[in-house]
Amino acid sequence: MEKNGREDLEMEEKSPSLVVDGDVVPEITYNGVKTMPFIIGNETFEKLGAIGTLSNLQVYLTTVFNMRRISATTLLNVFNGTTNLATLVGAYLSDTHFGRYKTLGFASVASFFGLLSVCLTAVFKNLHPPHCDPSEGRCEGPDAGQMAFLLFGFALMIVGAGGIRPCNLAFGADQFNPNTDSGKRGVDSFFNWYYFTVTFAGIVSVTIVVYVQSNVSWSIGLAIPAIFMFLSCFLYFVGSKLYVKVLPEGSPMTSLVQVFVVALKKRKLKLPNDPWISLFNYTPPKSINSNLPYTEQFRFLDKAAIITGEDQINPNGTAANPWNLCSIQQIEEAKCVLRVIPVSLVAIMYHLGAQQQYIVFQALQSDRHLGNTKFEIPAATYVIFAMLSLTLWVPLYDRLIVPSLRRITGIEGGITTLHRMGIGIFITIVESIIGALVEERRRNMAGTGMVSPMSSMWLVPQLALGGIAEAFFAIAQLEFFYKQFPENMRSVAGAFFFCGYAVSNYVYSLLLSVVHHTTEGTSGGNWLPEDLNKGRLDYFYYLVAVLCSLNFVYFLVCARWYRYKGDGDNRMAVEMEAKKLENHSA
Numbered sequence: 279m280e281k282n283g284r285e286d287l288e289m290e291e292k293s294p295s296l297v298v299d300g301d302v303v304p305e306i307t308y309n310g311v312k313t314m315p316f317i318i319g320n321e322t323f324e325k326l327g328a329i330g331t332l333s334n335l336q337v338y339l340t341t342v343f344n345m346r347r348i349s350a351t352t353l354l355n356v357f358n359g360t361t362n363l364a365t366l367v368g369a370y371l372s373d374t375h376f377g378r379y380k381t382l383g384f385a386s387v388a389s390f391f392g393l394l395s396v397c398l399t400a401v402f403k404n405l406h407p408p409h410c411d412p413s414e415g416r417c418e419g420p421d422a423g424q425m426a427f428l429l430f431g432f433a434l435m436i437v438g439a440g441g442i443r444p445c446n447l448a449f450g451a452d453q454f455n456p457n458t459d460s461g462k463r464g465v466d467s468f469f470n471w472y473y474f475t476v477t478f479a480g481i482v483s484v485t486i487v488v489y490v491q492s493n494v495s496w497s498i499g500l501a502i503p504a505i506f507m508f509l510s511c512f513l514y515f516v517g518s519k520l521y522v523k524v525l526p527e528g529s530p531m532t533s534l535v536q537v538f539v540v541a542l543k544k545r546k547l548k549l550p551n552d553p554w555i556s557l558f559n560y561t562p563p564k565s566i567n568s569n570l571p572y573t574e575q576f577r578f579l580d581k582a583a584i585i586t587g588e589d590q591i592n593p594n595g596t597a598a599n600p601w602n603l604c605s606i607q608q609i610e611e612a613k614c615v616l617r618v619i620p621v622s623l624v625a626i627m628y629h630l631g632a633q634q635q636y637i638v639f640q641a642l643q644s645d646r647h648l649g650n651t652k653f654e655i656p657a658a659t660y661v662i663f664a665m666l667s668l669t670l671w672v673p674l675y676d677r678l679i680v681p682s683l684r685r686i687t688g689i690e691g692g693i694t695t696l697h698r699m700g701i702g703i704f705i706t707i708v709e710s711i712i713g714a715l716v717e718e719r720r721r722n723m724a725g726t727g728m729v730s731p732m733s734s735m736w737l738v739p740q741l742a743l744g745g746i747a748e749a750f751f752a753i754a755q756l757e758f759f760y761k762q763f764p765e766n767m768r769s770v771a772g773a774f775f776f777c778g779y780a781v782s783n784y785v786y787s788l789l790l791s792v793v794h795h796t797t798e799g800t801s802g803g804n805w806l807p808e809d810l811n812k813g814r815l816d817y818f819y820y821l822v823a824v825l826c827s828l829n830f831v832y833f834l835v836c837a838r839w840y841r842y843k844g845d846g847d848n849r850m851a852v853e854m855e856a857k858k859l860e861n862h863s864a
Contacts, residue, residue, distance in 0.1 A: 292427065307580040308455045310523060316517025317450050318475060320510045324386065324442060325479030327393055327507035328435075331486035331500060332358075334658040336638050342400060342496055343428070344407045344417040347639055347808055349796050352787045358434050359783030362776035364440025369773040370529055372441070378449040378769075381441045386514055389438025390507040395431030397500040399424070408643045452522050477669050484662045492656040496615040508693045531765045533600075537612040540582035540604050547584050549577065557583035560605040569611035573841060575617065584727040611764040614843050618762050618774075621696070621836045624703060625778025626785055627757060628827035631706030631822050632747045634713055636743045636806075636815055643810050644720055644734035655734070665740045667745030675749065696837045702751025703833055706826045709743040714819035717810075718739060724811040736774060762843050793818060 339350035353723055372381040399405040410417040418429070455461035483503075491499025550556040557580060561569050582604040587592075590598035597603040635853070641657035648655055683692030689697075716736050724730035759771040790806065797805045797814075805814040 280689050306857035308453060308461065308515070310653070313453045313517055313520045315452075316513050316520070317453065320386070321446055321450075322475040322479055323510035323513065324389065324446075325476055325505045326487075327482035327505075327510060328389065328439065328504065328505040329480050331393055331435075332397060333484045333661065334488045334491050334499070334656075337492065337642075337656075337658055338400075338500075342406050342409075342686065343424075344410065344419050348790060348806060351636075352790060355783040355787035355790075357436070357779040357783075359787070361436045362441045362443075362778075362780035363387045364436050364782070365444045365773035365776040366770075368440040368442075369432060369769045370531070370686045371445040372445050373526050373769055374529040375526060377524060378445040378452065379518075379521060382445050382449055383514065385438045385441025385445075386511045386762065387438075387746050387808050389442065390504065390511055392431050392434030392436075392438055393429065393504040393507050397497070399428050399431070399495040400500050413834040421797050423761050426562060443776055447772065449521075452524055453555060468604060471651055474785050477665060480665050481662055484659050484665070488656045488658045492658070528847060530764065530770065533608050534612050534615060536600050537579055537582050537604050539601060541579045541609075542850070544586075545579040545586055546585070547581050549584070551581055557587075558585050558591075558597065558605050559583070559607070560597070561598075565607075565766075567607070567766055568844065570607060570614070570844065572606060573610065575615060575841060576613050579612060579616075580606075582609055587817055614762060614764055615767070617840060618759065621699075621758070621833075621840055622755075622774065624699070624829055624833045624836065626752075626782045628703050628706055628747075628751055629779055629782035630786055630789070631826040631829075632702075632709050632744045632751070634710070634719065634740065634744070634819070634822070636818075637741065637811075639810060640717060640720065640737060640815070641734045643724065643728065644730050644732050644737070646734045658736075660734065660737055660741060663741040664745035664748065667742040668749045669745075671746050671749045672753070695754045695761070696840065698750045698754035700830070700833055702747045702749075702754065703826065703830045705747035705750065707823050707830060709740050709747060710823035710826055713740040714823065715814040717816040717819060721811055721813075721816070728809070728811065730811070775830045791820070816855075 309548060317838040335354055336347075336350055339345045340347055343350075345353070368385065372378050376384075405424055407418050407420050433712040487502055490502065504795065550741065583606050585603065592598055594602050597605070617675060637660060638657045641655075641660050646657065680692035684690065687693060716739070719736065720730045720732045723732045756772075756775050759775050760768060763774070794804065794806050797803070797840045802816065803812065806814040
């Protein structure tokens with residue numbers, strides 16, 4: 279019988295026993311929609327705070343802290359890299375020890391104090407170097423104490439982001455009953471609102487907040503994100519009594535480690551000719567992970583499932599000692615993770631091409647006037663064109679292009695996630711070449727002046743391409759991780775997504791340093807000097823285009839080799855089914 283709206287709502291609110299607030303209770307109340315104002319509000323203000331500070335840090339470090347451009351860019355790359363890498367630690371602590379509610383709460387408070395610390399460096403004169411005009415001579419940089427206080431604020435922001443980024447999506451989804459249709463619709467709605475808030479926060483931050491920072495006051499401009507973050511914490515804790523707070527179930531990484539340890543122990547054993555039948559095969563009956571078929575890749579791990587005379591099997595079918603014997607299911611889950619790793623490495627060079635970090639400095643040395651008016655667009659605001667192109671392209675692609683592709687390919691998403699990732703990588707090649715051509719034009723028009731008369735709107739095409747590349751690659755990669763990792767590793771999958779950003783930031787810093795020191799003092803001149811008009815940033819863009827081209831070739835090899843989760847060996851499936859029927863008959 280079809281449920282009416284009232285019954286469906288009741289089913290959404292009540293569910294069998296679950297762990298809530300640390301206690302096992304007979305039933306749990308899902309307050310999905312009721313919690314959304316607090317969770318979405320918390321997420322919106324958190325993004326307004328974080329993006330509002332990070333968007334303009336390059337300008338802040340070079341104009342207020344008097345840091346050299348190469349030093350400021352390197353510092354921010356290391357900071358962003360460490361921030362994204364910290365998500366792995368946050369995901370582990372959440373899954374293993376604290377749960378998402380406590381992790382998010384602690385991380386939100388840490389993020390607030392981090393933003394407050396950065397704000398204080400602008401408010402108090404003794405926390406930043408004295409103001410100076412670079413044209414009048416060399417400016418005094420920050421002393422050890424000023425730099426230590428700034429890095430203290432950065433460290434707190436790293437702790438905050440490390441806990442917030444891998445947990446916020448999953449915590450929002452926890453508030454809906456996954457066993458009802460209304461709960462599933464609620465999760466879909468939450469994801470839509472989540473991406474909307476991220477885009478909304480980004481647009482507000484790079485326009486209004488950045489304008490206040492650049493044209494009114496750094497003290498006020500950095501205080502606004504700190505206030506936003508305070509409101510985020512307030513909303514989060516106000517809704518505390520409504521939340522479903524699921525206790526941690528232990529790290530899924532333990533199972534993966536067991537597979538590698540046991541495979542190493544049994545490395546000298548010989549695999550049987552029929553591994554899909556002879557190996558230890560057990561699937562936990564209540565596992566949330568899908569039952570995976572046997573695959574031929576990474577066969578060296580299969581030795582972890584070889585049953586020896588020392589291995590004991592419990593009456594319920596489990597291994598007596600999981601550190602001596604692993605099941606085929608465990609091994610296949612480990613193979614899923616191993617298969618993802620080579621594909622995930624393409625993100626390193628992708629981000630190098632898609633997020634060109636010298637855009638802000640190019641805008642600073644271009645004509646930023648809006649038409650013939652006296653209004654100047656803040657340099658850090660230009661990244662809004664990447665956000666707008668992404669925001670406009672996604673619904674266009676989803677509503678018009680995907681249905682057409684679906685009719686042609688028969689694939690639900692129109693094309694596979696790997697296809698979309700490949701398109702995104704290819705766009706970065708075109709983006710880098712266009713960036714080089716535009717920079718050459720800007721420098722040639724500058725002549726002997728500091729600011730080129732070329733309109734900074736010439737930077738829009740490469741930024742727009744960067745947004746479209748992000749729409750293809752980043753969204754597809756997030757979906758790829760979400761679907762290809764075992765189901766109990768989805769928080770780790772979210773952290774894995776940010777690790778690509780992390781490593782890319784470190785590689786970008788290394789590349790900048792190598793190029794800067796290699797070209798400095800050569801006959802061709804430094805490619806990346808303080809004054810871009812005296813450098814060859816266009817050569818650097820061409821170098822990035824070459825690296826992105828090599829990345830594209832590497833991706834094609836990985837995509838051809840990759841096997842999606844669930845695509846197993848057909849022979850194994852037939853043999854396993856026959857074995858089940860034989861056991862059942864016996």
